[in-house]
Amino acid sequence: MTLRAVQALLEARTVAGQRFLDEVTIETAGAADLMSDVLAYSRSGTLLLTGLASAQSLSTADIADMKAIIYVRGKQPPAEVVAQAEARGIPLLCTTLGMFECCGRLYQAGVKDDGDASLRR
Amino acid sequence: MPACDAEGTGKPLLRQGYAVQGGDFLAGGTVSTRIKDLLKEIGLSPALIRRAAICCYEAEMNVVMYARQGTMTVEIHPRELVIRVEDEGPGIPDVELAMQEGYSTATDFMRSRGFGAGMGLPNIRRNADLLEIESVVGRGTSLRAVIRLV
Ligand SMILES: Nc1ncnc2c1ncn2[C@@H]1O[C@H](COP(=O)(O)OP(=O)(O)O)[C@@H](O)[C@H]1O
Ligand SMILES: [Mg+2]
Numbered sequence: 001m002t003l004r005a006v007q008a009l010l011e012a013r014t015v016a017g018q019r020f021l022d023e024v025t026i027e028t029a030g031a032a033d034l035m036s037d038v039l040a041y042s043r044s045g046t047l048l049l050t051g052l053a054s055a056q057s058l059s060t061a062d063i064a065d066m067k068a069i070i071y072v073r074g075k076q077p078p079a080e081v082v083a084q085a086e087a088r089g090i091p092l093l094c095t096t097l098g099m100f101e102c103c104g105r106l107y108q109a110g111v112k113d114d115g116d117a118s119l120r121r
Numbered sequence: 122m123p124a125c126d127a128e129g130t131g132k133p134l135l136r137q138g139y140a141v142q143g144g145d146f147l148a149g150g151t152v153s154t155r156i157k158d159l160l161k162e163i164g165l166s167p168a169l170i171r172r173a174a175i176c177c178y179e180a181e182m183n184v185v186m187y188a189r190q191g192t193m194t195v196e197i198h199p200r201e202l203v204i205r206v207e208d209e210g211p212g213i214p215d216v217e218l219a220m221q222e223g224y225s226t227a228t229d230f231m232r233s234r235g236f237g238a239g240m241g242l243p244n245i246r247r248n249a250d251l252l253e254i255e256s257v258v259g260r261g262t263s264l265r266a267v268i269r270l271v
Contacts, residue, residue, distance in 0.1 A: 055146060
């Protein structure tokens with residue numbers, strides 16, 4: 001599904017990368033607040049859902065080749081992070097929905113887990 | 122003498138160094154992002170770039186979290202990429218213990234920044250073909266990760 005469809009599904013507001021909403025498509029997603037877990041277990045090209053709005057959420061998405069970030073529970077990334085995301089071409093979306101609700105809606109819409117199960121014990 | 126041996130100790134084709142500031146969480150990750158851009162320019166495969174970038178980023182965040190300051194150097198050799206991170210900081214008393222998944226001395230503040238799962242060094246080991254860490258308590262830590270390109 002397109003990122004625009006994700007935005008509608010999660011009742012989200014796009015704060016960076018508006019121009020990519022129709023072009024980016026999402027097949028897999030992962031949810032985490034610990035960035036090392038994202039770096040350890042996720043594959044590239046996925047959607048990151050997080051309640052962590054620090055600069056590290058963006059650098060993690062950038063380093064791990066993620067397509068976009070959804071900030072859940074009303075979390076807002078600081079202005080510096082928004083500006084950097086805009087420059088790096090990584091869309092940022094914010095929703096007041098909780099993590100569970102977001103994951104549930106995406107799963108129901110056919111989005112799959114981003115994890116590389118072979119990396120987990 | 123060969124131009125380069127299997128562990129990237131010869132003269133590199135390219136070397137680029139960056140300063141990493143301890144305690145600066147807002148900038149934490151920017152050096153690794155720049156290195157990632159450099160590797161992209163060079164034309165390495167996305168999979169190799171991702172592995173190298175993860176190594177850089179975890180090592181950079183360790184300097185940000187635990188050390189006063191450090192330098193990160195990336196070297197491109199004909200057959201491998203070498204990442205060197207040297208810091209001035211408290212050092213690691215027990216490197217073997219620090220390498221274990223889940224071992225962490227991170228504070229709640231660091232965890233609120235998304236790090237401190239004790240997965241950083243294991244992540245580097247997983248993504249590198251070779252990882253060496255030398256540390257002197259009270260002085261600092263030096264880390265060398267090698268990724269084979271061919
Ligand atoms: N550069 C460093 N200087 C001092 N201590 C470090 C450094 N890097 C790692 N450590 C120590 O090793 C532990 C494990 O590191 P790591 O695997 O990256 O996990 P985390 O950073 O999540 O704690 C850290 O909690 C810290 O005690
Ligand atoms: Mg770490």
